[in-house]
Amino acid sequence: MSTLSPVRSAEREAFMDVLRGFAVLGIFIANLNGFSWYQESPATGPFLLPEADHKMLFLHHMFIEGKFYSIFSLLFGWGIALQFKRAAANGINALPTVRRRLLFMLLFGFIHVMIWPGDIVFFYALLGFLLLPLRKLSDKTLLITGIVLVLSPILLYAAKSHWQWLNAPAGFLFDTGGKLDKHLLNADFSTDAGIAAYLKEASWWDALKANVSGFFYRYGYLFFVSRVPKVLGMFLIGYALGRSGFYNNITKHKKALYIIIAVGLLVGLPANYYLARYMTYYMPDYWMLKQNGLYQTIAYALGVAPLAMAYVAIFMLAYQSAAGKKILGVFAPVGKMAFSNYLFQTLVGSVVFLGAGFGYIGEVGPVYYTIFGVLVFIVQVLLSRLWLSYFNYGPVEWLWRSATYKKWQVMRK
Numbered sequence: 001m002s003t004l005s006p007v008r009s010a011e012r013e014a015f016m017d018v019l020r021g022f023a024v025l026g027i028f029i030a031n032l033n034g035f036s037w038y039q040e041s042p043a044t045g046p047f048l049l050p051e052a053d054h055k056m057l058f059l060h061h062m063f064i065e066g067k068f069y070s071i072f073s074l075l076f077g078w079g080i081a082l083q084f085k086r087a088a089a090n091g092i093n094a095l096p097t098v099r100r101r102l103l104f105m106l107l108f109g110f111i112h113v114m115i116w117p118g119d120i121v122f123f124y125a126l127l128g129f130l131l132l133p134l135r136k137l138s139d140k141t142l143l144i145t146g147i148v149l150v151l152s153p154i155l156l157y158a159a160k161s162h163w164q165w166l167n168a169p170a171g172f173l174f175d176t177g178g179k180l181d182k183h184l185l186n187a188d189f190s191t192d193a194g195i196a197a198y199l200k201e202a203s204w205w206d207a208l209k210a211n212v213s214g215f216f217y218r219y220g221y222l223f224f225v226s227r228v229p230k231v232l233g234m235f236l237i238g239y240a241l242g243r244s245g246f247y248n249n250i251t252k253h254k255k256a257l258y259i260i261i262a263v264g265l266l267v268g269l270p271a272n273y274y275l276a277r278y279m280t281y282y283m284p285d286y287w288m289l290k291q292n293g294l295y296q297t298i299a300y301a302l303g304v305a306p307l308a309m310a311y312v313a314i315f316m317l318a319y320q321s322a323a324g325k326k327i328l329g330v331f332a333p334v335g336k337m338a339f340s341n342y343l344f345q346t347l348v349g350s351v352v353f354l355g356a357g358f359g360y361i362g363e364v365g366p367v368y369y370t371i372f373g374v375l376v377f378i379v380q381v382l383l384s385r386l387w388l389s390y391f392n393y394g395p396v397e398w399l400w401r402s403a404t405y406k407k408w409q410v411m412r413k
Contacts, residue, residue, distance in 0.1 A: 013082070014329075015247065015319050019312060020075055020338045021331030024380075026068030027120075028345045029373040030060070034118045035349035036364045037196035045363055053365035054280075060366060061276035062269075063307075066230075066300065069120060070308035073231045076124055077131065077238025084135065085243055095132070101404040102128040108339075108400065116346040117214030121339070123222065124231070131235045135243075142240040149233030150305045153226035157297040161289040173220030180213035196361050204356040224287075234305065250320055257313040264310020271303025333384035334377070337394025341380050348376055389413075 040054060080098060087094030102125050109122030137145065160166045181187050185206070189195045199207060222228065246253055278286070278296035286293035318324035334341050351357035352372075353364075364372070387394065391411050393401060401409045 013247070014332060015316070016075060016078065017332040017335035017338075018319065018328045019071060019315055019331075019335065021333070021335030021381075022311075022315065022328075023068045023071040023075065024334050024338050024341050024345075025331070025373070025377045026064055027072065027342070028349075028377060029370055030064050030068060031116075031118055031345070032349065032369040032373050033057075033060070033366070035353045036369050037192065037199070037353070037361045038365055038369070039193060039196070039362065043362075047360070047364040047368040049365055049367050052367045056366035056370060058276050058280050060370075061279045062272045065272075065275065065279065066304035067308040067311060069231070070234050070305055071312060072120070073124075073234035074238035074241065074308070074312065076128070077235035077240075078242035079238075080128070080131065080235075081135070081239040081242030097404060098132065099129075100406075101400070104400055104403040108396065112343060112346065113215055113218070114208060114211050115350065117211050117218040119218075119346075121342070123219075123227075127228065127232050127235060130232060131239065134236060135239055137236075139240040139244050142236045146233040146236035146240070149229040149236065151301050152229045152233075154294070154298050154301050156226045156229070157289070157294055161294065164289065167224065167289075170220045170224040173216045173223065177213040177216035177220065180216065181210075184209045184212060200355040200359055200361040202355050204354075207350075207354055207356055230305075234308075247316065250316060254317070257317055260306075260313040261310045261317075264306040264308075264313070268303045268307030268310060271299045272307055275299035275303050330381060333388055334380050336388060337384055337397055339400065340394030340396040341384065343396055344380065345376065 038053070038057075040050070040057070042050065044050065083098055084094045087097075105121060105128070106125035109119055109125050113119040113122050134142070134145070156166075178188070181189055185198070187194075187198060189198065195210075199210060202210065241247070246256075250257070275296060278292060278299060282292040282296065285291070286296050315328060319328055353359075353361045355361065384394075390413060391398075392413055393409065393411065398409055398411050
């Protein structure tokens with residue numbers, strides 16, 4: 001039986017690389033809040049600007065929070081759809097190859113999560129296996145199911161507020177993380193400030209041990225915030241988008257794109273404004289399953305995915321012009337080797353902020369870490385362009401493809 005072969009450079013959808021590169025930038029800026037362990041406080045320093053940082057964090061909540069992992073989730077489903085579509089056109093069964101691709105993604109993600117507990121690769125690979133049986137649904141059913149899943153955290157949060165035993169998986173994972181802290185680190189962290197203080201003084205080995213318990217805290221968090229339906233919902237929408245060939249006929253779908261932009265701006269912006277207010281002023285209520293937490297969940301559900309889709313639609317329309325292609329093409333090299341660049345960002349964040357590195361935990365606020373994130377991304381654009389002028393793939397992509405197709409891929413051009 002014929003097997004699926006790797007996508008050649010000439011067959012790649014360049015726009016997807018552009019959008020993926022844009023998502024890599026947004027995700028890094030969002031993750032820098034975690035790397036820096038920034039906490040709003042009266043403290044001042046050369047990289048802490050209390051008033052400006054407060055305003056910048058509000059803007060992050062409004063325009064960045066959740067939007068870029070949503071775009072990445074959309075692209076994940078879209079990419080898998082294209083693999084199955086290309087295989088079907090050639091009479092090939094893509095399922096074994098896609099499963100193997102997800103399996104090695106799971107492995108790479110596990111390695112990454114031991115370096116950075118905020119990893120999304122392991123999580124995406126797990127949910128990718130859930131996507132596979134659902135892919136047989138019609139495009140219409142996929143879209144409806146995806147939208148229902150994106151909105152479902154509202155019902156889930158309300159249910160957990162009344163029946164708190166529904167939050168047992170998250171509670172179990174948090175408790176497991178606490179037990180591992182005591183066993184591996186001989187520490188009992190009751191606050192984020194305590195964890196940050198530990199990491200500021202920890203060696204690389206101690207930081208690695210902290211990441212073991214951090215894995216359980218991370219997945220406790222993901223269950224608590226209902227990240228599973230949010231991401232899986234965007235997977236399904238992306239799969240329908242890729243399988244339908246929507247992007248390949250933009251002229252026919254321009255009206256739909258304008259509707260998506262209008263909804264994303266008219267509904268998404270006000271919802272994200274309230275999301276930012278609740279995240280800035282009422283975040284403790286969210287964790288205590290109070291009424292304000294439900295309002296925050298509603299604002300998230302109505303704001304994040306629509307605004308993310310508006311970003312995508314704006315990029316789609318802009319990319320149709322020659323000037324748009326040239327300007328947005330800056331993101332493409334980073335997107336083409338997105339996995340490598342994502343791991344590069346983890347290494348940079350770890351070295352700069354952990355105590356075993358430069359030790360800037362707690363000393364850099366949103367204003368300066370946003371500037372830092374943009375500067376690092378510019379370096380990534382330059383390095384990615386240079387790398388891809390000599391090689392076909394990023395280093396991690398090369399390993400991943402070689403493992404997926406059980407054959408060493410040609411690295412040098």
